Amino acid sequence: MSADHAGERTPLVDLQCEAHTYPDGTVGMHDVDFSVHHDEVVALVGGNGAGKSTLLEHLNATLVPDEGELVVGGTAITEDNKAYARREVGFVFQDADTQLVAPTVLDDVMFGLQNYGVSGEEAKRRAREALATVDAAHLEERIPHYLSGGEKRLVGLAGVLVLEPSVVVLDEPLAGLDPERSLLVADRIRQIHREGISVVVSTHDLEFAAEIADRVCVMAAGNVVGSGTPREVFYDDALLERANLHPPAAVRIARNAGLDTSTQPVTEADLVTLLADRAAASGTVRAGSLDCSGGD
Numbered sequence: 001m002s003a004d005h006a007g008e009r010t011p012l013v014d015l016q017c018e019a020h021t022y023p024d025g026t027v028g029m030h031d032v033d034f035s036v037h038h039d040e041v042v043a044l045v046g047g048n049g050a051g052k053s054t055l056l057e058h059l060n061a062t063l064v065p066d067e068g069e070l071v072v073g074g075t076a077i078t079e080d081n082k083a084y085a086r087r088e089v090g091f092v093f094q095d096a097d098t099q100l101v102a103p104t105v106l107d108d109v110m111f112g113l114q115n116y117g118v119s120g121e122e123a124k125r126r127a128r129e130a131l132a133t134v135d136a137a138h139l140e141e142r143i144p145h146y147l148s149g150g151e152k153r154l155v156g157l158a159g160v161l162v163l164e165p166s167v168v169v170l171d172e173p174l175a176g177l178d179p180e181r182s183l184l185v186a187d188r189i190r191q192i193h194r195e196g197i198s199v200v201v202s203t204h205d206l207e208f209a210a211e212i213a214d215r216v217c218v219m220a221a222g223n224v225v226g227s228g229t230p231r232e233v234f235y236d237d238a239l240l241e242r243a244n245l246h247p248p249a250a251v252r253i254a255r256n257a258g259l260d261t262s263t264q265p266v267t268e269a270d271l272v273t274l275l276a277d278r279a280a281a282s283g284t285v286r287a288g289s290l291d292c293s294g295g296d
């Protein structure tokens with residue numbers, strides 16, 4: 001959906017945080033007003049220490065504001081109903097070890113379901129289904145602790161999806177993943193979105209953000225300093241500079257090659273289309289003969 005219309009509907013998650021101060025006195029974020037709406041993928045971008053993880057961890061009440069409020073599905077979250085926030089907002093941590101607790105992968109994915117009273121056989125069936133969704137069915141008998149970083153991330157995602165949350169939050173989902181697994185995670189995010197689950201990801205990979213996001217929020221020094229569609233954000237040089245970010249490759253290549261960027265290409269597929277159109281216009285290449293396997 002268009003980010004411009006995002007504010008017209010009741011958000012799934014609505015966070016107002018005047019400040020979050022860590023025990024050592026560091027202010028992790030301040031003056032943040034952040035919502036997640038139905039049917040959207042939001043990418044949170046920003047330099048190291050900008051406050052992305054701090055913000056994400058507020059979305060399911062892992063962290064709470066010094067002053068402010070978290071509202072999930074219209075319900076204000078307090079000490080007493082944090083479990084509701086955790087169920088509605090599934091969190092895939094960057095450090096997957098924090099969420100893998102059981103002796104085998106299958107047990108681990110079943111764990112949350114069993115906590116909610118789902119019986120053994122039913123929990124097993126649903127856990128297997130969730131593992132298959134993230135292409136990790138072959139790992140079910142493995143010991144979580146010994147999985148590779150990328151495998152842990154996929155199993156963590158299965159453990160979240162199996163609980164059928166309304167929002168999935170992923171902190172740096174591509175960190176440490178090989179290119180094949182990165183494409184798989186991007187695909188899974190699109191699939192989760194198609195199934196009606198909203199997604200929030202933090203990432204340093206702006207190409208990935210351009211590929212998957214409906215809305216990009218830019219953080220700097222603990223604050224959300226700008227947001228918009230990928231095109232709006234990735235052609236806003238002043239905003240990117242403020243957050244110490246460089247535009248995604250498609251933007252840089254289009255500019256460096258002196259292409260007409262009035263269509264604001266932000267993805268590889270956009271760039272290929274622009275090149276194909278230009279080649280067709282100059283009569284050198286038949287339109288459509290260039291291909292881009294990365295796009296959808």
Ligand SMILES: Nc1ncnc2c1ncn2[C@@H]1O[C@H](COP(=O)(O)OP(=O)(O)OP(=O)(O)O)[C@@H](O)[C@H]1O
Nearest residue numbers: 022024026027028047048049050051052053054055
């Ligand atoms: N547990 C903590 N105790 C003290 N300070 C913290 C803690 N966690 C984060 N911070 C600080 O809060 C600020 C925001 O950190 P955060 O991890 O949210 O940033 P980030 O944008 O996710 O960074 P990165 O991209 O490097 O992961 C930083 O100054 C960081 O040092």
